[in-house]
Amino acid sequence: MSLKPKLNIGPKLKYKLGFLLFSLVYWNIVVRIAILLRMLGTPTDDFREVFSKGMSFFVDEVAASSIIISLFALFTWTTFYFIYPKIIDKFQLRKLTIFVIFFDIIIFFFIGVLLGIVHYNVDKDYVFWDSLSKLNKFLFNSTTLFFLIVILIASYVYQLIYTIVHQNSGSPIAKIMMGYYQKPREENLIFLFLDLQSSTKFAEILGHENYSYFIQDCFRFLTNPIIVSRGRVYQFVGDEVVVTWNANKPESCKRAVDFFYLFEEELEKQKEYFEKKYGLMPVFTASINTGKVMATEVGEIKKEIAFHGDVLNTAARIQKQCKRYRKNILVTRDFASQLISAKTEYRLNYVDIVKFLGKDRIVKIYEVCREQQ
Numbered sequence: 137m138s139l140k141p142k143l144n145i146g147p148k149l150k151y152k153l154g155f156l157l158f159s160l161v162y163w164n165i166v167v168r169i170a171i172l173l174r175m176l177g178t179p180t181d182d183f184r185e186v187f188s189k190g191m192s193f194f195v196d197e198v199a200a201s202s203i204i205i206s207l208f209a210l211f212t213w214t215t216f217y218f219i220y221p222k223i224i225d226k227f228q229l230r231k232l233t234i235f236v237i238f239f240d241i242i243i244f245f246f247i248g249v250l251l252g253i254v255h256y257n258v259d260k261d262y263v264f265w266d267s268l269s270k271l272n273k274f275l276f277n278s279t280t281l282f283f284l285i286v287i288l289i290a291s292y293v294y295q296l297i298y299t300i301v302h303q304n305s306g307s308p309i310a311k312i313m314m315g316y317y318q319k320p321r322e323e324n325l326i327f328l329f330l331d332l333q334s335s336t337k338f339a340e341i342l343g344h345e346n347y348s349y350f351i352q353d354c355f356r357f358l359t360n361p362i363i364v365s366r367g368r369v370y371q372f373v374g375d376e377v378v379v380t381w382n383a384n385k386p387e388s389c390k391r392a393v394d395f396f397y398l399f400e401e402e403l404e405k406q407k408e409y410f411e412k413k414y415g416l417m418p419v420f421t422a423s424i425n426t427g428k429v430m431a432t433e434v435g436e437i438k439k440e441i442a443f444h445g446d447v448l449n450t451a452a453r454i455q456k457q458c459k460r461y462r463k464n465i466l467v468t469r470d471f472a473s474q475l476i477s478a479k480t481e482y483r484l485n486y487v488d489i490v491k492f493l494g495k496d497r498i499v500k501i502y503e504v505c506r507e508q509q
Contacts, residue, residue: 151363155301156213162294163209164202170286171195204247211243212291216298240291244284248275312433317441320432324383326392326424326471327448328367329455330399332375333419342414350410351375354418357406361398365391370443376455380443383426389471390480393504396422396465421458424467424504425451426474453492454501461487461503469500481507 171194194201215236252271262270311317332338332354339347355377362369362379370378379395381388403410403418410417429445454466467475472484485503492499 152217155217155298156210159209159213159294160206162297163212163290164205166286166290167194167201167205167283170282174282204251208243208247211247212240212294215239215243236295237288237291240287241284244287245275248280312441315433317431317433320430320444322428323431323443324426324428325443325447326381326383326388326426327370327429327443327451328379328381328392328395328422328424329451330377330379330396330420330422331455331458333421333459335375338416338418341416346414350414350416350418353406353410353413354403354420357402358399360402361395364398365395367391367395378448383474386478389426389475389478390482392424392471393465393475393480393482396420397506400464419464421455421463422465423451423455423458424465424471425454426468426471450492450495450499454490454499457490457501461501463487463503465504466501467504469502472500472502472504475504483507 175195219239249271252275253267257267332351338350342350351374354375355372358369358377361367365381367379367381370380372378379392381392383389399420403420407417425447427445427447429443429447431441431443433439434442450468454468458464458466466487467484475482475484483505485505487501487503489498489500
């Protein structure tokens with residue numbers, strides 16, 4: 137039985153299905169609210185007197201119309217997860233936004249054509265070719281215009297939500313919006329500092345422009361390990377990234393180490409790509425520490441959540457020891473103790489005792505290895 141951590145499809149699938157569920161709920165709520173507002177704007181008590189047949193369908197046939205709305209939501213979700221990632225690097229954000237909205241309009245009219253054909257074939261008992269000739273009347277009316285305007289606005293809001301969620305993936309967005317971190321809060325967290333080896337040398341070889349593309353490509357492969365290990369990216373600093381986990385969860389220690397080895401595997405899979413494009417193979421080292429820190433909202437013009445405490449300072453300094461001891465991943469005694477308690481498949485090797493400048497307390501550091509290493 138292999139003890140090697142593998143990229144499990146479970147968390148990734150759960151992550152995507154979570155956004156699919158959001159899409160289904162979002163579009164159904166948007167359309168229902170739009171119809172409600174339209175009903176409130178009718179001059180008579182009986183809205184059916186002024187509603188078109190299409191609008192009345194969405195009011196009277198709740199189940200059937202919900203299926204149609206959900207079908208549109210499914211297409212929208214598919215766009216964001218299977219088409220959007222393939223074109224995101226080829227377009228500026230402004231052009232990409234226009235493309236996605238345009239694609240939503242195409243989906244809207246495609247579903248409209250299908251509904252029109254069904255309407256004239258089933259309800260009116262027309263033959264197929266006669267149904268096509270009547271589509272012009274079915275598609276271009278006040279109801280279509282109303283829903284088109286709703287989709288244009290809602291699609292933009294949907295993209296905005298998508299962007300906010302993905303730029304703050306793993307962050308407690310609800311707490312941030314409620315002002316929870318306006319007052320400093322104590323939290324028990326695990327911090328992993330991930331840094332590129334030989335970064336100065338690589339920057340000299342590639343030049344600043346190609347080096348930026350190189351770093352961008354490296355960090356692009358963080359996605360799967362982050363999702364699988366359920367980590368949260370705290371910040372990117374140059375060629376370094378800081379990832380956090382909730383230390384109150386027993387499984388978080390293992391997930392933090394899993395993240396490093398999963399990222400290593402992701403880069404190894406792309407070895408041919410990196411060597412062909414850049415002539416270099418990236419190698420990252422990491423340090424991990426755990427403990428209580430203060431989390432607070434900082435900044436006025438640009439706000440973000442910042443963590444303060446000796447835990448981060450120690451983790452950052454230990455990361456620099458990876459080069460000295462020629463180790464890929466070093467951890468503190470505090471983290472090592474929790475990893476042992478978690479009874480994982482990883483092995484700990486004592487490395488040394490270090491004393492950092494400006495600190496009175498000595499720090500024991502350990503290397504984390506897989507059992508087969």
